[in-house]
């Protein structure tokens with residue numbers, strides 16, 4: 001008798017198959033065609049069972065200064081993740097107190113204990129703390145390198161890149177680059193990708209997609225998938241970094257998705273209050289609507305669900321070496337996201353993010369997240 005049995009169409013890496021999943025003590029113990037008994041049972045109809053989504057790029061805002069907790073904190077941000085089917089997030093370092101040292105990372109790990117899902121961390125890379133890169137390695141899953149301006153001012157000078165790369169390569173962890181998306185910068189990164197595992201954050205331009213091709217991995221965000229400059233007039237809070245592109249930029253992203261060239265989806269969840277947005281803050285929330293976006297990728301863009309499972313879970317687990325995640329497999333952590341194809345209109349008054357609004361408010365998506373299973377807990381959405 002398992003604690004929980006989930007049955008229905010499971011999205012694997014190669015195919016979709018009908019089976020039962022037996023869960024005990026937060027672990028996937030058995031996957032079988034039929035015959036599993038559970039104290040509780042979830043039967044999925046008109047839906048798909050995915051490995052728990054992994055969002056490798058979020059800004060949950062909280063640090064030991066608590067100066068930005070009014071925008072979001074680990075509790076509200078992680079609940080927004082669970083609401084969207086995201087069972088693992090990786091938090092970015094550009095806080096009020098940037099996480100650029102081992103001490104700061106350890107403080108954040110402590111603060112994140114109250115989270116509803118797993119919160120992992122990227123270490124920040126700045127010149128004055130290059131000697132902390134190695135010290136952070138045991139506590140982070142990757143590093144974030146800012147080569148152009150962003151919220152929090154963690155930019156490093158290109159002249160210091162060589163030293164940074166040599167320090168980073170000693171850790172064997174991947175580095176995520178925020179770039180200006182010029183051809184020159186992207187080609188420089190491709191040039192050093194033999195020394196360091198490089199991943200490019202939030203690619204937003206057609207030209208970047210051409211330059212990167214599949215030479216290094218990159219991510220795209222829901223807002224660059226769903227919006228282009230035609231939406232900017234009506235939706236004045238779509239101020240983000242990198243900016244929303246033209247229609248042809250958006251089509252290039254959609255084509256890269258259709259061609260299977262995008263490595264993963266990353267929300268770049270960057271909550272700001274309405275007041276901060278009115279004062280020009282850059283970024284939009286994205287965790288609560290993650291399941292809606294997944295339904296759009298399958299229901300509207302017609303991506304194969306097996307590729308979507310890679311985009312939303314497997315590939316991030318692979319890049320950041322997250323053990324027991326990224327697949328529905330015996331012995332893996334029972335992180336499971338269940339999507340139903342039943343239209344949903346976004347209403348941010350039901351969202352868990354603290355910021356209190358969504359750029360997707362009023363939009364209708366072809367499906368929604370109905371259950372998020374995180375280890376031994378079930379969130380009913």
Ligand SMILES: [Zn+2]
Nearest residue numbers: 057059092268
């Ligand atoms: Zn970001």
